[in-house]
Amino acid sequence: MQPLNFPAYDFRFKNSENKVQIFDVIRKKFVVLQPEEWVRQHVVHSLIDDKKYPKSLINVEKQLKINNLTKRYDVVVYNPDGSIHVLVECKAPKIKISQTTFDQIARYNMQLRANYLIVTNGLEHYYCKMDSEEEKYTFLSQIPDFSR
Template sequence: MQPLNYPSYPFRFKNRENKIYIFDVIRKKFVVLQPEEWVRQHVVHNLISDKNYPKAHINVEKQLLINNLKKRYDVVVFNPNGSIEILVECKSPETKIDQVVFDQIARYNLLLKAKYLMVTNGLDHFFCSMDFEREQYSFLKDIPEYRPG
């Protein structure tokens, strides 16, 4: 897999039936290593190792229903009270981050109401802070580190 704009992390791999798998520390299982999964695993390790978010607050690849359509978010970070702190949309490194990708995460966030949004293809990262009262968002340099309580 190609190098991404993240530090290097101690990933675990295995090879089975001519496929490479990567261990997901959140789902606690090996998953097929696809380009988008490579990005997702970097995001998860970044949140845990560099931003200090507890593993117990992170959820990966869960289904949600939007306009009667089944969709899946990539990564969500919950607050202890159950509200969503961060919603992350991961794309493969070949996918350009454009308005379509931002529209996708915005639709998800109408339902999830995350405080922060992150869109990444592993090479380019975009971070936003939501202001629901004014119905707008502001771009940030990065998402904040975990603050307990």
């Protein structure tokens, strides 16, 4: 897999049925290493190792219903009260981050109501603080570290 715009993390890999798999510390299982999964695993490790979010508050690839359609978010970080603190949309490195990508995460966030959004393809990262009252977001250079 190509190098991404993240620090180096200590990943576990294995080969199974001629496919490389990477260990997901949140789902506690090996998953097939696809380009988007490579980005997702970097994001998860960044949240845990760099931003100090507890694993117990992170969830990966869960379904949600939007207008009777079943969708999947990539990563969420919960607040201790169960509300959503961070919503992350991951794309494969070859996918350019566009307005369509922001529209997608905005649709998800209308239901999830996260405080912060991250959109990344592993090479470019965008961080936003949400203002639900005004229905707008402000771009940031980073999201805040975890605080109790």
